[in-house]
Amino acid sequence: MATQDSTRWKLSLTSNRLLQFLLTNRYVQPTVHVVSVSLFAWALWTAFTGTSNPNENFASVAFFSVWWSSVMLVSLVLFGRVWCYVCPMGAIVRFTQRFGLERHFPMYSTGPKLKLFGVSLSVIMISAAVFVVFGRMPMYKLGVVFDPQLIGIYFLGFTALAVGVSLVYQRQAFCRYVCPATGVMSVTARLSPFEIRQNADTGVQCATLEYKSDYLSTDRRCVSCMKCTTQNPERDVQLRARWPGAAAVRQRIPLPDEALLVIILWAVFPIDHVLGDHVEVFVPFGDPWLSVIPYFASIAAAIGAYLLANAVGTWWSGLDWSDSFTMFAYAYLPYSIMYMLGNHVIPNWLEEGGATLNALFNGIGIPLSLPEALASESTIAAWDWFNATIWPWLGVLWGAVIVWFAAKRLTDVDGRAVRAIVPHLVLLVLTTAWIEGHLGSLGLF
Numbered sequence: 001m002a003t004q005d006s007t008r009w010k011l012s013l014t015s016n017r018l019l020q021f022l023l024t025n026r027y028v029q030p031t032v033h034v035v036s037v038s039l040f041a042w043a044l045w046t047a048f049t050g051t052s053n054p055n056e057n058f059a060s061v062a063f064f065s066v067w068w069s070s071v072m073l074v075s076l077v078l079f080g081r082v083w084c085y086v087c088p089m090g091a092i093v094r095f096t097q098r099f100g101l102e103r104h105f106p107m108y109s110t111g112p113k114l115k116l117f118g119v120s121l122s123v124i125m126i127s128a129a130v131f132v133v134f135g136r137m138p139m140y141k142l143g144v145v146f147d148p149q150l151i152g153i154y155f156l157g158f159t160a161l162a163v164g165v166s167l168v169y170q171r172q173a174f175c176r177y178v179c180p181a182t183g184v185m186s187v188t189a190r191l192s193p194f195e196i197r198q199n200a201d202t203g204v205q206c207a208t209l210e211y212k213s214d215y216l217s218t219d220r221r222c223v224s225c226m227k228c229t230t231q232n233p234e235r236d237v238q239l240r241a242r243w244p245g246a247a248a249v250r251q252r253i254p255l256p257d258e259a260l261l262v263i264i265l266w267a268v269f270p271i272d273h274v275l276g277d278h279v280e281v282f283v284p285f286g287d288p289w290l291s292v293i294p295y296f297a298s299i300a301a302a303i304g305a306y307l308l309a310n311a312v313g314t315w316w317s318g319l320d321w322s323d324s325f326t327m328f329a330y331a332y333l334p335y336s337i338m339y340m341l342g343n344h345v346i347p348n349w350l351e352e353g354g355a356t357l358n359a360l361f362n363g364i365g366i367p368l369s370l371p372e373a374l375a376s377e378s379t380i381a382a383w384d385w386f387n388a389t390i391w392p393w394l395g396v397l398w399g400a401v402i403v404w405f406a407a408k409r410l411t412d413v414d415g416r417a418v419r420a421i422v423p424h425l426v427l428l429v430l431t432t433a434w435i436e437g438h439l440g441s442l443g444l445f
């Protein structure tokens with residue numbers, strides 16, 4: 001039943017008997033995991049034994065065209081961390097830790113903190129570092145995505161790491177800190193207009209207890225282990241709507257580590273695609289340094305520019321440096337995500353979606369022969385035009401709205417809020433104009 005209270009629209013999922021069964025029965029998720037782990041194992045097998053053409057190899061298509069760039073990004077932007085419900089790696093982690101030493105991983109709230117840029121960073125930075133060094137860099141800078149066998153080695157390596165961490169540490173330490181996707185999901189989930197969650201604390205001992213994630217929520221850092229629902233089946237589970245990005249403004253525990261990760265995403269998604277071309281000409285070495293050095297240069301440049309904007313904003317407004325650093329990074333997130341959707345995910349599906357589905361279904365023995373493109377040439381041209389003109393600026397506008405409400409949480413004085421965010425908006429607008437102009441000059445639009 002859909003209801004409307006004074007603040008938001010919500011739909012009670014557990015009022016439907018089938019959905020209640022699916023959400024609260026303790027055997028449903030393990031059954032889903034049997035399927036997802038089987039597909040994962042099959043993908044690993046085909047990585048080594050299938051065709052070397054990455055566009056036709058099942059593992060290559062399943063891991064990158066379908067899972068990483070599409071299922072992850074689109075589901076995150078719409079619903080938050082729902083992927084964790086099906087994730088085979090999460091299933092392996094949960095299974096393995098039963099036989100482990102159950103040691104405590106250093107917690108973000110009590111573990112050692114590193115002071116950097118005037119803000120306190122914690123073990124949460126492990127996820128950001130793993131994403132930068134062992135996630136994005138090998139995939140796209142060292143060419144893993146282009147070689148099915150390397151894909152197999154890469155995911156086997158991560159599986160071994162997940163098993164190793166789980167054999168030593170308890171409470172899904174791998175999911176909380178080491179998974180290269182976990183930090184990215186935590187921040188990106190805050191943009192989603194929908195959230196699946198229980199309506200109150202459950203009292204269940206949570207895998208992410210330290211973040212006060214004590215009820216199922218596809219927002220925040222919950223890893224959707226479903227303990228909350230299976231151990232407390234009477235508690236209502238709802239699909240809730242909210243303003244996209246409201247969760248970034250109303251964070252229960254804002255973390256500077258996650259703000260830094262947002263800036264890293266801004267660096268490795270749009271900035272690196274353009275700055276990398278400029279830096280590359282100064283690199284005196286061949287591959288892989290020709291890709292790797294511009295990649296790290298983009299990260300350093302983005303962090304440096306953000307620090308400068310924050311310095312000017314806090315000096316001008318008098319707001320706290322650390323609070324501004326933590327809250328204003330989300331201004332840069334919508335454009336970063338929309339850049340990836342607009343330039344990669346959507347055009348790839350429009351232009352090659354049929355071929356992708358053919359490779360995916362043929363890989364599991366279901367014959368399919370769709371035409372390569374899923375859209376007509378005129379539709380593709382219309383998308384290219386929209387992506388070159390309006391789409392990126394919607395991302396900038398979205399970021400501006402988020403950062404305005406974030407500033408209003410830090411001060412009641414409108415003038416101070418404006419002075420605090422103007423440097424960030426100037427930086428965001430100038431870099432977006434530069435990036436979009438560069439892509440246009442390359443004839444990519």
Ligand code: SF4
Pocket residue numbers: 083084085087088089090091174175176179180181182223
């Ligand atoms: S945190 Fe990572 S490994 Fe854990 S369930 Fe989610 S995606 Fe899978």
Ligand code: SF4
Pocket residue numbers: 204205206207208209213214215216217221222223224225226227228229
């Ligand atoms: S116990 Fe509940 S809040 Fe914690 S990770 Fe599992 S589902 Fe999420």
